[in-house]
Amino acid sequence: MTVYSKLPDTELTTLLKDGDQHAFTEIYNRHWKLIYAHVYKMLRDEDDAKDVVQEVFGNLWLRAASIKSATNVSGLLYIAARNKVFDLIGKNKVRADYIGEIASFISDSSNAQVDTIDEKRILEILEREIQKLPPKMREIFELSRKDDLSHKEIATKLNISEQTVKKQVQNALKVIKPKLNDMGISIAFLLLLR
Structure with missing residues (x-):
């Protein structure tokens, strides 16, 4: 038996x-x-x-x-x-x-069974966080990260200073990064927040 x-x-x-x-x-x-x-x-x-x-x-x-x-x-x-x-x-x-x-x-290191994170869901969470940004900040952030425009190109396109663009991108990262870091997510930054 x-x-x-x-x-x-x-x-x-x-x-x-x-x-x-x-x-x-x-x-x-x-x-x-x-x-x-x-x-x-x-x-x-x-x-x-x-x-x-x-x-x-x-x-x-x-x-x-x-x-x-x-x-x-x-x-x-x-x-x-x-x-x-x-x-x-x-x-x-x-x-x-x-x-x-x-x-x-x-991110629990004793939880070795969870080796991978579902990237699609991470990107959905990331997109949700981006959509919560104030409209102007979101527009600048998306031009920088999604359209790969330089700060100078964004400044020219939106008729604002490069310094404003730089500050808005930094502020957006300050809002988004802690939320994703709290989740142990760094893959999203490799993909989108370079």
Whole structure:
């Protein structure tokens, strides 16, 4: 008789792929508290956190057959939970001031399972922050970062001084960078904030 509690995650994952409900139950019991703790830390709402975790484990069971054999189930659960939290944020079901709470989850060095950040979502968050800038500052920032215009070109185009352009770009960065840095995001700056 198999003692599931003594099996490593890799064996449990193989059994799960074959539809073994006891393997799923062991994975659930082994990882639920930790996944819940991370989700709750980001959302600060018990009901939302429980819903997210339930959905993550429900999807794990429903998609068990498609899991790759060498998959680290712990990492899979972390990434799925993170993506569900991003979905909640994207649908405005969580207040915007909780975005900063994602930082401790994404940048947590003990959380080695989360190796990559979904760049598309980062860019969506970055774009949302840019859209919150005052109109003139946003226009100057977008001309600088998106259209790759120099400060001189922007000054000429908008009929303002280069110093004003420089100051507006610096102010925009001062507003945007801390919000993204709080989330442990530096990839966005490599792509857009050079």
